[in-house]
Amino acid sequence: MPLTLAFLVFFVLPFLGGLFLSFTEFTTVEDASFVGIGNYVKAFSTDSGFINALIFTVKFTVVSVISVNVLAFLLALLLTKPLKGVNFFRTVFFMPNLIGGIVLGYIWNVIINGVLSYFGVDITFSADYGFWGLVILMNWQMIGYMMIIYIAGLQSVDRGLIEAAHIDGASHMKALFHVTIPSLMPSVTICTFLTLTNSFKLFDQNLALTGGAPGRETSMLALDIYDTFYGRIGWQGVGQAKAVVFFVIVATVALLQLYLTRSKEVEV
Amino acid sequence: MRKLSILLAIALLFSLLTGCCQRDGGGNVQETVRFLNFKPESASVYEEIAREYEKETGKKLIVETAAANTYESTLTAKMATREAPAIFQINGPRGYANWKAYCKDLSQSRIRDIVTEDSLLLRTDEGVFGIPYVVEGYGIIYNDEIMRKFFALPDKKTDISSADEINSFDKLKEVVEEMTQRKKDLGIEGVFASTSLKPGEDWRWQTHLMNIPVHYEFEKNDIDLATDEVSDFNFEYAENYKKIFDLYLNNSVTEPKMLGAKIVGDSMAEFALGKCAMVQNGNWGYSQIKEVGGNKVNAEDVKMMPIYMGIDDEDMGLCIGTEGYLAVNKKMDEATQKAAEDFLYWLFSSETGKRYVTEGLGFITPFNTFSEEETPDDPLAKEVVSWMNKEGVDTVPWDFTIFPSQIFKNNFGSNLLQYAQGTKKWATVKDETVKDWKSESGR
Numbered sequence: 001m002p003l004t005l006a007f008l009v010f011f012v013l014p015f016l017g018g019l020f021l022s023f024t025e026f027t028t029v030e031d032a033s034f035v036g037i038g039n040y041v042k043a044f045s046t047d048s049g050f051i052n053a054l055i056f057t058v059k060f061t062v063v064s065v066i067s068v069n070v071l072a073f074l075l076a077l078l079l080t081k082p083l084k085g086v087n088f089f090r091t092v093f094f095m096p097n098l099i100g101g102i103v104l105g106y107i108w109n110v111i112i113n114g115v116l117s118y119f120g121v122d123i124t125f126s127a128d129y130g131f132w133g134l135v136i137l138m139n140w141q142m143i144g145y146m147m148i149i150y151i152a153g154l155q156s157v158d159r160g161l162i163e164a165a166h167i168d169g170a171s172h173m174k175a176l177f178h179v180t181i182p183s184l185m186p187s188v189t190i191c192t193f194l195t196l197t198n199s200f201k202l203f204d205q206n207l208a209l210t211g212g213a214p215g216r217e218t219s220m221l222a223l224d225i226y227d228t229f230y231g232r233i234g235w236q237g238v239g240q241a242k243a244v245v246f247f248v249i250v251a252t253v254a255l256l257q258l259y260l261t262r263s264k265e266v267e268v
Numbered sequence: 269m270r271k272l273s274i275l276l277a278i279a280l281l282f283s284l285l286t287g288c289c290q291r292d293g294g295g296n297v298q299e300t301v302r303f304l305n306f307k308p309e310s311a312s313v314y315e316e317i318a319r320e321y322e323k324e325t326g327k328k329l330i331v332e333t334a335a336a337n338t339y340e341s342t343l344t345a346k347m348a349t350r351e352a353p354a355i356f357q358i359n360g361p362r363g364y365a366n367w368k369a370y371c372k373d374l375s376q377s378r379i380r381d382i383v384t385e386d387s388l389l390l391r392t393d394e395g396v397f398g399i400p401y402v403v404e405g406y407g408i409i410y411n412d413e414i415m416r417k418f419f420a421l422p423d424k425k426t427d428i429s430s431a432d433e434i435n436s437f438d439k440l441k442e443v444v445e446e447m448t449q450r451k452k453d454l455g456i457e458g459v460f461a462s463t464s465l466k467p468g469e470d471w472r473w474q475t476h477l478m479n480i481p482v483h484y485e486f487e488k489n490d491i492d493l494a495t496d497e498v499s500d501f502n503f504e505y506a507e508n509y510k511k512i513f514d515l516y517l518n519n520s521v522t523e524p525k526m527l528g529a530k531i532v533g534d535s536m537a538e539f540a541l542g543k544c545a546m547v548q549n550g551n552w553g554y555s556q557i558k559e560v561g562g563n564k565v566n567a568e569d570v571k572m573m574p575i576y577m578g579i580d581d582e583d584m585g586l587c588i589g590t591e592g593y594l595a596v597n598k599k600m601d602e603a604t605q606k607a608a609e610d611f612l613y614w615l616f617s618s619e620t621g622k623r624y625v626t627e628g629l630g631f632i633t634p635f636n637t638f639s640e641e642e643t644p645d646d647p648l649a650k651e652v653v654s655w656m657n658k659e660g661v662d663t664v665p666w667d668f669t670i671f672p673s674q675i676f677k678n679n680f681g682s683n684l685l686q687y688a689q690g691t692k693k694w695a696t697v698k699d700e701t702v703k704d705w706k707s708e709s710g711r
Contacts, residue, residue, distance in 0.1 A: 027366055028347040113529045124467070124528030124682075125689055211467035213528065214691075215682045230341045231674040232708070233366045 022240040032237075039241035043228075049216045050242055053224035054249075060131065060220065061199040064138045068195045069188070072143045076150035090151065093144035101141075105208020108137045112209075123210060130210040130218035137205050142198065146191045153187030154180070185265040189258065196257055200250050221246050299607040304343060304353035305333040306592060309555065313628035320620055321611065329611055337468060340674075343367075347597075354600050354608040358398055359591045360669025361494070364390060371397040372598035372605060379612045382635045390593045392494070398593025399612065402631040405572075405588035405652035405663075406476055406550030408440075412569040414545040417454055418447050431571065437508075437578035441515055447545065448519045454545070458521035461535035461547035463513075465688060469531040470681035472548055473513070477575065478680065479587055479668040481505035484579045486667065498670050499709035506698040508577040516548070517688055524688040532556075540565055548575060551648035555630070558646075572651040574661075586655045589666025590634070672708035679704050 017029070022039055024032035043050050075093060079086050096104070112133050113122045123129045157180055165175040181188075203222035206212075212219035212227070219227065225246060229239030305314050311333040318329040332353070334342035339357065346352055347370065358367050373395030374380050380396055383389060390398030415431040418424065426442050434440050447459045464470065485504045491497045503509075517524045521544050532549075533556065539547040540560035547553075551572075557565060574584045596608045615621040617637040625631050630644040632652060643653055656663060671677060680701055686692035 027369065028344055030348055031369055109529075117526060117529075120523060120525050121689065122526060122528045124465075124685055125525070125691070213467045213682055214686055215679065227675065227678075230344070231678065233362055233673055234710075236344075 018240060019244060022237065022244045025234065025237045027236065035237065039237040040245070042235075042238045043241045043245065049219060049224050049228075050221075050245075052216065053219045053221050056127075056131070056218065057200060057202075057220045060134060060138075060202075061196060064135050064142075064199045065192060065195045067135065068139055068142045068146055069191055071139060072146035072191065073150050075143065075147045076154055079147070080151055080154045090148065093147055095144065096141050097145045099141075101202075101204025102208045104137060104141060105205045108133065108140075109209050112136075124213040127214060127217035130213065133209055134202070134206065134218070134220075137209060138199060138202070141205070142195055146195065149187050149191050150184070153184045157183050182264075185261065189261040189265065192257060192261060193254060197250060197254050200253065221249075299601075299604045300328045300330060301355065301604065301608045301611050302330045302332065302351060302353045303355040303608075303611075304339075304346060304357070305331050306339050306357040307629075308333055308336050309552075310629050313624060316628065317615065317621070317624050320624070321614065324618075324620060325614065327607060327611070340366075352597060352599070354597050354604050355612065356595055356597060358390070358593050358595050360390065360398075360593065360666075362669065362671070362673070363593075364392075364397055364595075367595065370595070370597050370599055372596040373397065374399060374596060374609070377596075377609050377613075379609060379616065382613075382617060382637050384634050384636045388590065388634050398595050400590040400592065400634050401594050401616070402592055402629075403588060403590055403634050403652075403656075404550050404552060404632070405586040405655065406548070407572045407574050407586040407655075408546050408548050409539065409553065409570060409572050409648065410546045411539065411542065411565050412571050413566060414454055414456060414542070418443075418450065418545075421450060421453060424450075431573070434573060435576070436581040437511060437576040440576050441511075444515060444519050444546075455542070456521075456545055457538075457543045459519040459545050460516050460521070461538040461544045462520055462522040462530040463516045463524075463527050463688065464530040464532050464535050465527040465681065465685040466529055466531050467678065467682065467685075470684065471677070472532065473684050474677045474681035475668050475671065476550070476587065477509065477513070477548065478671075479666060480575060480577060480579070480664060481509050482671070483664050483667040493667065493670055499672075499706065501702065501705045503698050503702050503705075505577070505579055506694070506701075508579050510694050512575065512577040513684070513687075520544075525690065527688050528685050536560070551632075551646070551652045554646045554648040567647050570647045570651075572648060572655070574655075574664075583660070583662050585658065585661035585663040586652060587666060588652060588656055588663040589669075591666055591669050672705055672710075676704050676708040 021029060021032060023034060023036060025035050025039075026032035079090055079093075083089075109123065112129070116122050116125070116129065121129075123133055161179050161183065162175050165179045170178065201222055202220055203226070206218070206220045206223045207226075210218040212223055216224070216227075221242075225239050225242045228235050228242055232238075303314070305311060311331070314331040314333070318331050321327065321329050332346075343353070343356055356367075356370075358364050358371065364371060375396040379399050380389070383399065388400045388403075389396050390400070410431060412431060419429050419431075424446065426446055428434065428439055428443055434443060444459045447454060447456075451458065463473065465473070481503065482501065485491075485501065486493060486498065488504075517527075521538050522530060535547050536549065536553055536556040537560050538544050540557045540563045542564035554570065557563065557570065558567075572586060574586050576584060594612060596605055596612075598605065600608070616625065616633065616635045622638060622642055625633060626638070626642050626644050630646060630649065632643055632649055643649065655661070683692060683697045683700055687694060687697050
C-alpha cells in the first residue's frame, strides 16, 4: 500500500502530467493551453530534426550494442582464464564506467581532436567522425560494466557440463557455442537490455562530444528533445510530444528485446 | 520490513506537505525578493550587494545565478516552483513573447523614470515590460602596441600610418593583409585571433557579426522591427558578411579547418598573450584579457574600432545596445512586486548601489542617476563611451534581439563552420540562412 502510494505520487502522476503537457502549448508547466495533436504533427515535420535524430540513434544503437557485447564477452572469457593480475585488469576495465558522461565526452573530444589535428580537421568536420567517436566512447565506457556481468555469468556455468561436452568429443569452439553461451543467456539478456536502453537514451556524452555538430547531423533523440524544448520559443510542447514518442519507442524496443532473448534462455 | 516502508513513505509525504505549508504559515516573515541573475561572472558581486542591501534597508534579497548559456532553461524550471524569481531577465522582444504572462507593466514605476532614453526600453502598445540595465558595445578590439610596431616598419607599403586612420573595410583589408605578410617581423602568429566556431562558442559570428547585415537590411527597407515584417529577411548583404568573415579566416592564428574546436576563451587568450593583434568582441571581454596569466597587453593599448564590412563604412560606429532587460514577475503577490521594484530603484540610484554597479559589476548604465564620472574604469568600457559620444558616426543598435530563435543562430553557426572547413559553398549558406529565418519565424 505505501509502495503503491509512492509509485502513484512519484511516477504515475508526473508521467500523466507530462503526457497532458504534450497536447498543450506552454512556457512553464503551470499555464498551459490545449492545442490537440498539433505538437505531434510538428514533431514529425521535416525541419524539426526528429526523424534524422531517430535514424542516427538507431544506427548508433545497432553498432554499439553489437560491439559492446562482443568485446565485453571476449574480455570476460580472457579474464576468467587463470592469468596473473586478473583482478587488477577487471578493475581497470571497469573504471571508465565510474566517470560521468560529460567528463568522458570532453576528455574524448580532446583526444579525438588531437588525433584528427594531424589531418588538419576536427570532429565537427564530418558526421562520420562524430558517429564513430560516439561509438568508441560508448564502448570504452560500457565494456567494463558488461564484462563484469559476463564474468559473473561465466563463473556460474556448470564446469561439469563443459567437461562432459569435451568427453563427448566437442572442440573448444563447439563447447563455447553449444554449452557455455546457451547457459549464459540470462547474462546476455541483461547486458543487451542495458546497452540497448543506454545507447538509445544517450545524452551527456552526445552533448559533450559533438553537441550535434556538424549542423544537427549527430544529434541523438535525447539531445534533439532537449534542443527543441529550450532552443525554440513556443516549441516546449513539441519537445514534450517528442519525449512521449521517445518513451513509447524505448519501452517497445526494450520489451521486445526482453521477450526475444528470454525465449532463448535455457533451464539447466 | 513492511513497517519500515510505511514509515518511510509517511516521512516522505510529510516532508512534501511541510514544504507546501511553510509559506502559508509565514505571514509574519517579510517579503523576500528573489533575483535570477544572468551573468555568472557577476555572481559574487551580487552576493555582496545582497548583504549590503540587507544591512542598509533591512530587506532580504536572494540572488541566484544561472550557469553560462542556461538562463532560459533555469528560468523555465524556477518559474514553476515556489521559489520563483521576482526579478528576472528577458533578452528583448523574443524573450518577452515567451514570458508575456509573467512580465509586469512597469510604466508607472520609479525605475522606469530614471532611464535616459525611452528608445532603450522594452515597450509594446500595452506598456513597459523590461528595463535595460547595462549598455554594452562590441567591435574589433586591437592591440595598439602591435599596430604602432607595424606602422613604424620602415619598408611598409601602405600609406596608412595609424590605426585611427582605418575607417573603411578596404583600408582594414589593406592593413591586415600586409600585416599577415609581415607577421614574423611583428612577432605575431596571425592578425586575428581564432574564429571560434565550436558549437556554443560561435555567438560572436552567428549573433554579433550577423547583427550588422540584418540591421542595415531592415533599415534600408524601412522595416518596423516591432511588427511581423521582420519574418522576411533576404540576407541582401551576404557578400559583405563573407568579405569580413573571409578576412578573419585567412589572416588568423588558426587554420580554417581547425576552428571547430576553438572556444572564445582561446581567442581572448591569444589576444592577451600578444599572439595576434585583433579580436572581434565586446567590452565585457576586458576582464578575460586581464585575467590571462602572462598577459602581455598594456591596458592603455587596448582599443576598439567598428566592424567595417563595406556597407556604410564612413558613418559606422560600434555596435552598442543591450540584450538584458530586467522584468518584474507579476504572478508574485503585490508586496513582493513592490519590494522588487524598490530594490531595483535602490541599486541604480542610491550611492551604495551605484558604487557596486560601476566598480563591482562594471556596467555602463542607461540611467540618468549616474554622473559622467560614475562609469567603469576599464579601457574597453571607456572606448565604448567615447564612441557613443563621437560626432559624425551612428552606432549600430543590437537588432539581434529579434533573431527568430536559438535554433536559427545555432544552424547559422554550424553553417559558418562548414563554410570555414570548405565543405559548404557560401551560396548554400546564404540560401539556408534565408530559409531558416523564415521557418524559425513560424512562416
